[in-house]
Amino acid sequence: MAKMSQTKELAVPTEDPDPLGKDPSEEPPSSRTALAKVLTVKEHLRRKKEYSGLIPLSEKSLRFLCDHYPQATPEDWSNWQWQLQNSICTADKLQNFLRLSYPEILAMSQSRAGLPLRITPYFASLLDREDAEQPMRRCVVPVSSEFVTCPGESPDPLGEDHQSPVPGLVHRYPDRVLFLTTGFCSTYCRYCTRSRMVGNTTKFRVSVKQWDQAIAYIDATPSVRDVLLSGGDPLTLMDSQLDYLLTRIKAIPHVEMVRIGTKVPAVLPQRITSKLLKTLKKHQPLWLSIHFTHPDELTPETSAACNQLADAGVPLGSQTVLLKGINDDVETMRRLFQGLLKIRVRPYYLYQCDPILGSGHFRTSVQRGIDMIQGLRGHTSGYAVPHYVVDAPGGGGKIPLLPEYYQGTQHGQIVLKNFEGRLFRYPDVQS
Numbered sequence: 001m002a003k004m005s006q007t008k009e010l011a012v013p014t015e016d017p018d019p020l021g022k023d024p025s026e027e028p029p030s031s032r033t034a035l036a037k038v039l040t041v042k043e044h045l046r047r048k049k050e051y052s053g054l055i056p057l058s059e060k061s062l063r064f065l066c067d068h069y070p071q072a073t074p075e076d077w078s079n080w081q082w083q084l085q086n087s088i089c090t091a092d093k094l095q096n097f098l099r100l101s102y103p104e105i106l107a108m109s110q111s112r113a114g115l116p117l118r119i120t121p122y123f124a125s126l127l128d129r130e131d132a133e134q135p136m137r138r139c140v141v142p143v144s145s146e147f148v149t150c151p152g153e154s155p156d157p158l159g160e161d162h163q164s165p166v167p168g169l170v171h172r173y174p175d176r177v178l179f180l181t182t183g184f185c186s187t188y189c190r191y192c193t194r195s196r197m198v199g200n201t202t203k204f205r206v207s208v209k210q211w212d213q214a215i216a217y218i219d220a221t222p223s224v225r226d227v228l229l230s231g232g233d234p235l236t237l238m239d240s241q242l243d244y245l246l247t248r249i250k251a252i253p254h255v256e257m258v259r260i261g262t263k264v265p266a267v268l269p270q271r272i273t274s275k276l277l278k279t280l281k282k283h284q285p286l287w288l289s290i291h292f293t294h295p296d297e298l299t300p301e302t303s304a305a306c307n308q309l310a311d312a313g314v315p316l317g318s319q320t321v322l323l324k325g326i327n328d329d330v331e332t333m334r335r336l337f338q339g340l341l342k343i344r345v346r347p348y349y350l351y352q353c354d355p356i357l358g359s360g361h362f363r364t365s366v367q368r369g370i371d372m373i374q375g376l377r378g379h380t381s382g383y384a385v386p387h388y389v390v391d392a393p394g395g396g397g398k399i400p401l402l403p404e405y406y407q408g409t410q411h412g413q414i415v416l417k418n419f420e421g422r423l424f425r426y427p428d429v430q431s
């Protein structure tokens with residue numbers, strides 16, 4: 001009953017999910033003050049001393065800000081709406097930051113209605129200007145290989161569109177659903193499983209009406225006890241929109257848990273504001289699955305964002321896609337997973353890259369994924385070893401894969417191989 005009265009008072013968002021929302025309290029500071037002056041490095045440093053935001057401003061970010069946004073202040077930089085409004089969405093803008101390689105130029109000169117380019121200034125500050133092979137650069141800058149389709153690839157390899165009882169909702173497993181809250185992300189990953197729809201506002205536009213249909217479906221389906229909010233990135237929604245969604249979903253008596261899938265702490269840590277933390281805290285228990293790819297993402301800003309979330313009582317897990325030449329060696333994975341534990345994020349899933357169209361340059365063999373687990377298990381803390389899974393094409397769900405630790409049965413004993421490759425026998429019993 002208490003839950004019912006909570007939703008009765010709830011204001012329905014007047015705007016459809018809109019990343020550059022209309023809440024004046026979240027406007028970038030300089031759009032309010034119309035700051036026109038170009039600041040010197042000295043002035044920037046002085047302002048940095050005065051700056052006391054929740055998310056720190058690293059020396060690297062400050063240097064980037066001075067070089068590329070001389071009219072902006074540290075307060076602008078630390079404002080997530082400013083980050084969104086100043087994101088890099090065209091090749092022209094991108095070449096102010098990076099020396100583009102031929103495959104990058106070729107990709108951006110071709111017109112097609114695919115996954116657009118979008119990179120926050122913060123994430124751009126982490127990219128290598130000269131090295132087109134830098135792992136993080138490869139994740140967000142398109143290359144011509146995206147236009148090459150390999151056998152077995154498809155726009156919707158997981159068959160999500162066929163398991164969608166209402167628009168924007170995927171119901172694959174009996175007790176949980178995937179709720180696509182928005183088609184927008186602050187930064188687009190070139191290997192995105194949902195590249196068929198994210199960033200495509202003509203073909204995939206989410207509305208509050210669509211949210212309400214999805215909520216009605218969950219309400220009418222008592223087997224659903226777990227709702228995963230995804231998209232697009234739900235943390236690019238305005239606080240009021242997020243609050244509306246969480247309040248409505250949490251008011252459904254059979255929903256026991258809500259999870260949010262996001263890449264925001266890695267690409268837009270400035271989004272972790274005290275207002276957002278208050279909203280998330282209000283709707284506990286709430287779990288966050290953060291998409292991390294490479295240890296170089298673990299900056300002072302990201303670390304502060306994750307620690308703030310953990311302090312707010314939000315349990316944090318990570319999801320990582322295995323990517324060729326980006327993170328497919330054991331040492332890189334170990335640095336990533338151990339680094340995540342240091343900022344209170346538990347490595348949860350290591351995904352085999354889904355065969356979306358044009359993903360051949362990102363995909364490794366499945367054996368490579370098994371090798372990753374073999375190189376980690378026993379060689380680092382168990383908490384630093386995620387589940388390696390293949391999301392079965394056609395909608396079969398996540399299938400976990402392990403190295404062959406179980407070797408069979410001999411004389412009534414189980415033969416097991418340990419992390420060093422040594423064999424041991426376990427005296428099994430009949431169940």
Ligand code: SF4
Pocket residue numbers: 184185187188189191192193194195198231232233262263291
């Ligand atoms: S943040 Fe997630 S949904 Fe958005 S582009 Fe990256 S992988 Fe796709």
